Amino acid sequence: MTEKYPLLSPLADDFLLERGRHAVLLIHGFTGSPTHMRPLGEALAEAGYTVRGLRLKGHGTDIWDMLACSAEDWLSDARNAYHELRQRYDSVAVGGLSMGGCLALILAEEEEGVRACVSLSAPMSTANPFSHLGLVLSPFMKTIPKHEAEERALLDQAYDIGYSEMPVRQCHDLNVLIARAKKGLSKIQCPLLCVQSQADRAIGPESAALILARASSPRKDHLTLQTSPHVVTIGPEKERVITGVTDFLNSL
16 A cells, blocks of 8 residues: 555654664554654663564554555554564564554464563453444545544643544444454463553453453563553653563563
8 A cells, every 4th residue: 555645743654773682563553653652662672672663554644544544454564564573583572552452462362472462552342433333434424533632631742643533434444453352362372461541531441351361371460550541652651651561571
């Protein structure tokens, strides 16, 4: 797929911070961009990891680029990035925010050799009705506003680069990825960290508990946040997220 629109910002593109022989693949969420993962990525690089911040197709440019994408595009992006890192580094851990968390879970379920998996605000259900009605409504509307000004005010504005709308048709694709990740949770064998905020109003509150209950990993850690909105990586508790993820990976 060739995107038609320029990047929203140079920060919205892929990033690669090359440090040590252990790599971490970070995947942003639905309508977001790699900027949401940048503070975590930079902290992990300082800790000695090589970090790839993946930009999913149709993201970080204009929402009209996203209208041409599907769940299979985003899963292919994640798989390709993982395989590229596996060829170059001794090990690869995967982590993702929201939909990116679902993609990270799918990689941990289906790919060989994943060192660890970190899910950040990964939904097992959503509060978004369009995730189920997208196919029905998309002939009548292409996009809808996100209506999240209050939550976005809590985020670090320097890193909050993404779309202010959601593509209705692709809300269905988000739901496809949630269902796929949910179905395969028992296949996860690698160490697992789930991060979720009690103040997250975008996803089902049972999401992290369900992931932890169904995964087969011998080690399953849980970091519960109190005040963060959905994008926990650049929210008011981002330092807790950075410390929690770094300590988890360092302990492996």
